[in-house]
Amino acid sequence: MREIETTRAVHLLGDAVSTFMLSEAFEFNKGTKLRLDLQRLSKEDFNTGSSEDSFIEICLHNERDGDLLRLTQAPDESRCALISTEGTTTISFGKEQFLSKRVLVKFISLKQVVNHDIVPAKAVEVVFSNFIFLQESVLNQVSNGKCTDPNATPTPEGGKCVCIFGYVSSNGGNRLNEQVDACVPSLEPQRYDGNACDIDRDCLLGVCQSNTCSAGVRYYYCC
Numbered sequence: 270m271r272e273i274e275t276t277r278a279v280h281l282l283g284d285a286v287s288t289f290m291l292s293e294a295f296e297f298n299k300g301t302k303l304r305l306d307l308q309r310l311s312k313e314d315f316n317t318g319s320s321e322d323s324f325i326e327i328c329l330h331n332e333r334d335g336d337l338l339r340l341t342q343a344p345d346e347s348r349c350a351l352i353s354t355e356g357t358t359t360i361s362f363g364k365e366q367f368l369s370k371r372v373l374v375k376f377i378s379l380k381q382v383v384n385h386d387i388v389p390a391k392a393v394e395v396v397f398s399n400f401i402f403l404q405e406s407v408l409n410q411v412s413n414g415k416c417t418d419p420n421a422t423p424t425p426e427g428g429k430c431v432c433i434f435g436y437v438s439s440n441g442g443n444r445l446n447e448q449v450d451a452c453v454p455s456l457e458p459q460r461y462d463g464n465a466c467d468i469d470r471d472c473l474l475g476v477c478q479s480n481t482c483s484a485g486v487r488y489y490y491c492c
Contacts, residue, residue, distance in 0.1 A: 278398035280310075281381040288333070288378040297372045298449035299439070300407040301363035303329065303400070307355055310394040323393040325352045328378040329362055335378070342467045343456060346370070349378075359403070369439035369451035410445045418445060420452035435459070437475030 279287060307325065328349040330336045336348050347366040352358050363369065377400070383393050408417045415423055416430035425431075430445040432452035437443050439451045456470045462484040469475045472482035 282394045297363045299369040300405045302403040304359045306399040308396045326380040
């Protein structure tokens, strides 16, 4: 467990976005989560909004622009998560937003968008605090001689689990070489050896080098 150093809580009033750069980047993987506290303030001098009065989002990203290029290339990935309840929230960013890809997180963005359809309009103030990165253990890739990833071949080859057709390793290739790898869908349209590509997930074998899908052994298990 690692706690982000914060000197004070972060307040957002009304429509607002605040982006912070971490003093030290932190690598997220399949088992990494973010825990934080969210509070809606109640003040006598204005009508504080309820949970329906605003949408609250937290984003983790490597680039200041929110990793727009990566999200353009892999639109099923995300860098943001909605927070719908007060109190302590734990978000499985590594597995759910980053799809088990190792991502070096350098920036945190906090957002609030007020629902202006509600009448009368309400001044909504929220407070974020107690940011903590959690690195939890992950399942062994092989247990009792069988692969544990549901999208890998049942039996490992040479000690490694191989992703089935249509899936590639989240961190490149089509084998799960590390504990934090997972089989994730290859992107449509699926591309073969020698086809043009932008990222590993474009290729059926999960390797894009110099914008070309690398050649390899062309066989897969279907189930």
